[in-house]
Amino acid sequence: MIVRRHLLWLLVPFVLYVAALPFANRVEPVVLGLPFLWVWLLAATALTPVCVWLTWRGDRKRRAGR
Structure with missing residues (x-):
């Protein structure tokens, strides 16, 4: 399985909206x-x-590097 680290940027909004909400x-x-x-x-x-x-920029760079 290939880990696409640039996709981890999509976790930031989730954490800001859901996981950190009880603290805020x-x-x-x-x-x-x-x-x-x-x-x-x-x-x-x-x-x-x-x-x-x-995320889009990281994916674009990954595709260009193929």
């Missing part, structure tokens, strides 16, 4: 006037396209 589920502290959970989810939403792009 709090109202205090307030960041920029928003509850901490909202800031956490906004950051996770902003990072998801970056992780998908890094």
